[in-house]
Amino acid sequence: MDYRTLGLKVGIEVHQQLNTGKFFCSCESDLVEEHGDEFVRRLRPTQSEMGEIDRAALMEAEKKLQFRYEAVESSCLVEADEEPPHDANRLAIETALEMSYVLRATPVDEIHIMRKMVIDGSNTTGFQRTALVATDGYIELDGKRITIEAISLEEDAARKMSESGSEVLYRIDRLGIPLVEIATGPEISTPDEAKRVAARLGSLLRATRRVRRGIGTIREDLNISISGGARVEVKGVQELRLLPVYVDTEIRRQLALLEVKDLLRRRGAVDVVCAVEDVSEVFSGSKCRVTESAIRSGGGVYAAKLPRFAGTLARTDDGILRLGADLAAHARVAGVRGLFHSDELPGYGITEEEAAAVAARLGVEDEDAFVLIADERARAEAAIQRAVERANAAIDGVPEETRAPLPDGSTVYSRPLPGKARMYPETDVRPIRVDDDVLQSIRLNLPELPEERVSRFVRELNLSEGQAEALIDDGVDEEFELLASSFGGPQVVARIYLQVLPEISKQGRDVSSVDVGVLKLLLEKLNDGAFAKEAIPDILLWMVDNDVYDVDRALDGIGLRTADIEMVREVCDRIVREREDFIRKRGEASLGPLMGVVMKELRGKVDGKIISAVLSERIRQLLP
Amino acid sequence: MGYAGHVGRLLEEADAAVGDEVEVTRRGRTHRGILMPHHDFSDDAIVTVKLSSGYNVGLCLEGESKVRVVSKKLTKDPIRRSLPTDESKKDVAFIGTGGTIASYVDYRTGAVHPAKSAEELAFSVPELMDVCNVRARVLYSIYSENMEVNHWQELARAAASELNSGASGAVVPHGTDTMGFTSAALSFMLGRLSGPVVCVGSQRSSDRPSSDATMNLLAATRLCVSSDIGEVVVVMHGDISDTYCVAHRGVKVRKMHSSRRDAFRSVDIDPVARVEGSEISLLSGYSKRAAGPVEVRDKMSERVSMLYFYPGFEPEHFEMISGNVEGLIIAGTGLGHVSEKLVKPISKAVKNGVFVGVTTQCLYGAVNLNVYSTGRDMISAGAVPLGNMLPETAYVKLMWVLGQTKDPSEVAAMMVKDLAGETTSRRSV
Numbered sequence A: 001m002d003y004r005t006l007g008l009k010v011g012i013e014v015h016q017q018l019n020t021g022k023f024f025c026s027c028e029s030d031l032v033e034e035h036g037d038e039f040v041r042r043l044r045p046t047q048s049e050m051g052e053i054d055r056a057a058l059m060e061a062e063k064k065l066q067f068r069y070e071a072v073e074s075s076c077l078v079e080a081d082e083e084p085p086h087d088a089n090r091l092a093i094e095t096a097l098e099m100s101y102v103l104r105a106t107p108v109d110e111i112h113i114m115r116k117m118v119i120d121g122s123n124t125t126g127f128q129r130t131a132l133v134a135t136d137g138y139i140e141l142d143g144k145r146i147t148i149e150a151i152s153l154e155e156d157a158a159r160k161m162s163e164s165g166s167e168v169l170y171r172i173d174r175l176g177i178p179l180v181e182i183a184t185g186p187e188i189s190t191p192d193e194a195k196r197v198a199a200r201l202g203s204l205l206r207a208t209r210r211v212r213r214g215i216g217t218i219r220e221d222l223n224i225s226i227s228g229g230a231r232v233e234v235k236g237v238q239e240l241r242l243l244p245v246y247v248d249t250e251i252r253r254q255l256a257l258l259e260v261k262d263l264l265r266r267r268g269a270v271d272v273v274c275a276v277e278d279v280s281e282v283f284s285g286s287k288c289r290v291t292e293s294a295i296r297s298g299g300g301v302y303a304a305k306l307p308r309f310a311g312t313l314a315r316t317d318d319g320i321l322r323l324g325a326d327l328a329a330h331a332r333v334a335g336v337r338g339l340f341h342s343d344e345l346p347g348y349g350i351t352e353e354e355a356a357a358v359a360a361r362l363g364v365e366d367e368d369a370f371v372l373i374a375d376e377r378a379r380a381e382a383a384i385q386r387a388v389e390r391a392n393a394a395i396d397g398v399p400e401e402t403r404a405p406l407p408d409g410s411t412v413y414s415r416p417l418p419g420k421a422r423m424y425p426e427t428d429v430r431p432i433r434v435d436d437d438v439l440q441s442i443r444l445n446l447p448e449l450p451e452e453r454v455s456r457f458v459r460e461l462n463l464s465e466g467q468a469e470a471l472i473d474d475g476v477d478e479e480f481e482l483l484a485s486s487f488g489g490p491q492v493v494a495r496i497y498l499q500v501l502p503e504i505s506k507q508g509r510d511v512s513s514v515d516v517g518v519l520k521l522l523l524e525k526l527n528d529g530a531f532a533k534e535a536i537p538d539i540l541l542w543m544v545d546n547d548v549y550d551v552d553r554a555l556d557g558i559g560l561r562t563a564d565i566e567m568v569r570e571v572c573d574r575i576v577r578e579r580e581d582f583i584r585k586r587g588e589a590s591l592g593p594l595m596g597v598v599m600k601e602l603r604g605k606v607d608g609k610i611i612s613a614v615l616s617e618r619i620r621q622l623l624p
Numbered sequence B: 001m002g003y004a005g006h007v008g009r010l011l012e013e014a015d016a017a018v019g020d021e022v023e024v025t026r027r028g029r030t031h032r033g034i035l036m037p038h039h040d041f042s043d044d045a046i047v048t049v050k051l052s053s054g055y056n057v058g059l060c061l062e063g064e065s066k067v068r069v070v071s072k073k074l075t076k077d078p079i080r081r082s083l084p085t086d087e088s089k090k091d092v093a094f095i096g097t098g099g100t101i102a103s104y105v106d107y108r109t110g111a112v113h114p115a116k117s118a119e120e121l122a123f124s125v126p127e128l129m130d131v132c133n134v135r136a137r138v139l140y141s142i143y144s145e146n147m148e149v150n151h152w153q154e155l156a157r158a159a160a161s162e163l164n165s166g167a168s169g170a171v172v173p174h175g176t177d178t179m180g181f182t183s184a185a186l187s188f189m190l191g192r193l194s195g196p197v198v199c200v201g202s203q204r205s206s207d208r209p210s211s212d213a214t215m216n217l218l219a220a221t222r223l224c225v226s227s228d229i230g231e232v233v234v235v236m237h238g239d240i241s242d243t244y245c246v247a248h249r250g251v252k253v254r255k256m257h258s259s260r261r262d263a264f265r266s267v268d269i270d271p272v273a274r275v276e277g278s279e280i281s282l283l284s285g286y287s288k289r290a291a292g293p294v295e296v297r298d299k300m301s302e303r304v305s306m307l308y309f310y311p312g313f314e315p316e317h318f319e320m321i322s323g324n325v326e327g328l329i330i331a332g333t334g335l336g337h338v339s340e341k342l343v344k345p346i347s348k349a350v351k352n353g354v355f356v357g358v359t360t361q362c363l364y365g366a367v368n369l370n371v372y373s374t375g376r377d378m379i380s381a382g383a384v385p386l387g388n389m390l391p392e393t394a395y396v397k398l399m400w401v402l403g404q405t406k407d408p409s410e411v412a413a414m415m416v417k418d419l420a421g422e423t424t425s426r427r428s429v
């Protein structure tokens, strides 16, 4: 794709949790498994000015708003909104100022904490505390300048655990963890660049050494648009490797919607007037489970015609989502499970005859489509109304909206783009003065930046620049350094992080339990001579497969002892000596033939992978 | 707007007022936004501006800096609406004292305005109009820690006149810090109550979506409309959840936590009622509505003091206080004790006609000066044990009693007698 012609514009907001302790109380920033007491709250929008009260909205809020909060052992009254906030966490402020300096942004002279109204229950207070720390910075990436519009600090929301009926359940362990938010300008122009910018910001944040690590501790929001399309926000991406995928998916989705728009215009489509028909009797003897269960529980099957929409609902031949999925997502807002549309019928147990009968009832002609919902009447009607509104928006093109990222790289409609945030001052917290003294001490205590770390790793630990960069980009540089310096083998450790573990996880296994502690024990045993380094991949693989992280048991499990490796080395050394000329002639390609020779002697005694590792090392040693 | 010194002068020269759109240039950078009021804890060199993103930022106006007004603030007249009256609903009086039980946030400037008039109150909590006809007036606007005797008197008269002119009950939105003192004062001042007088507050201010104000206010209103209580009560959350409210007897209630929603507790007795949604459950014996009219006996003596005993308390300090008052309440340790050094000063004060009443710092349980020798010496010195009366209630009661009579034996008799449920002879297990 030619992104320049498409007019692709992407901006990123990175949200990184800090490990400094919570923003406005003295609790640690830890998530926990067990919870203790619960409490229940309702939230009510604060009235803005006289005469602006929307009774309907208020009643809607009253009906739905019941929030249950699980406190955890470490929860305090501030998190429960039973005590005023304490002074802002100094370390968190310093970290944000450090980032501002590193990103060449200009800090404000005094940081003022604001309340951003959020009444979905994710904050016990009904607002999120947030503060703008600096503006107008930039980073340079391969010679291109990407502006940093703003650096802010905010408190993270409570964790949503479940939702049922009118109650939402949250756990307050995450509530109040400080987040540094970095927002770039919309100058990112390719999917890959989005990933590189995010990786760069991530490594700068990690360089402060005050960030939390692990899944969900860093989240990205993507703002994506193409010419003729619209600004769409993909909110809460947790996996860096999927960033370019979401950008790419969104480009294709918008292009498909623009084609839909052209098609609808060519056909002369006009705004659909929603007319819901009860078509239950068509399905009175149907084998379709969805319609059958709706009718049995007192509901029915309802349909509406979408004139001129035929062929705009199903996925494209390339599998790109078109309107169908969005109509369904909008319908679900009204509480239904989903909808059927004519592009996908017959199907899902609905026969060709039934589909045709519905079409006949609705007066559907060739270019027309219809949607069908089986549910309780009022709910189905409200859902069809929403689906029709979404269909009408398609005549104008791509609607601005917020979408949620899915693990397969696609996204799903979640809500309209939020309007302008309602913010007012948090009067319970003192403003924080950022004067020259503060900035001076930030400058004097700057962390080691990624570039500096790369050159230090190259200089002191004999890594290649590529290895050092990869360790930092993958966010394992700290662990690497810890292990490399205490066990003296930087290459062994680098290999574990850059090859062994990625390879195991590429096979679809979860390597998250292989932490520094596990590796430390492994390397100690290696130092003691319990096994040879060539056995590391097998040992780690055994550990992950068996979910047992004990070196001795792993060695027993794979039936490997140092003696075996010694034997492999002896045989390999001898064979390499004997075939020196052959190896010099054939180079690394000699591995294959020589493997055969070695295996003849050792087959059944030692794993071929280990033999291969030892042999290829010996061959490489011989070559210039 | 609170800006002083150099910043104040710069703003004045630029003719910039809070709410104006301004451009502030400092260190070669220009920020545009709305001029905000000075934050109490903000540095003197700082001007606060709300950017178009909604964020407030503090900008330093030292050195080369400029302020320019881009446009003056537009003033918008609030929409005037009149309160509906519904013949089928009862009238409830809301008597404002200055708490921010209902408020509006001006998102342009971030300022919080308390709802002052009846209309503002009713339209900020429109659910009230589903329950009653709102009659509202604002008596004064002060922080509750600044309450004085004349405020209690004014409040008592206002509540009586509302009840006597047909209100089904009176709701008194009040700051929580001294709400227990006010409820005690009203309890002694008002007789033959034809409806409840409900003091109500909030522990989380009404400018936040999580405020407890609305729920407390609604529970108070429902008590006025649908209960037959004829007492002064305090209504607050019963729990940290937004599930139910509790009505406490005005003379037996105390704020027991500085910040929790359920800070108010009935001490040594059960609460009067529990209000959950529109359900009212009556939990303990209470006085029913009297036929009225409500009587007001609001005279009080202000020459009363309260003294918290602690180890090392100097007898001279006791004398400095007792020499200047008509009556004194001691919050003693345990069963009501003070050190033996204070026995003589007590005896001297009593001889000089000063009433000395004894309560306990423990709050729960009664005083008993018969058990230990110090207690017996205090009795001999003329101190009067006041059962399980809360120290604050005893203090307010003594002010009121001294407003009714100066005769020492009458004062002592009235102080010991239960007048409004302030002392109970039994304390259940």
Ligand SMILES: [Zn+2]
Residues within 6 Å of the ligand: A022, A025, A026, A027, A074, A075, A076, A077, A078, A079
């Ligand atoms: Zn806490």
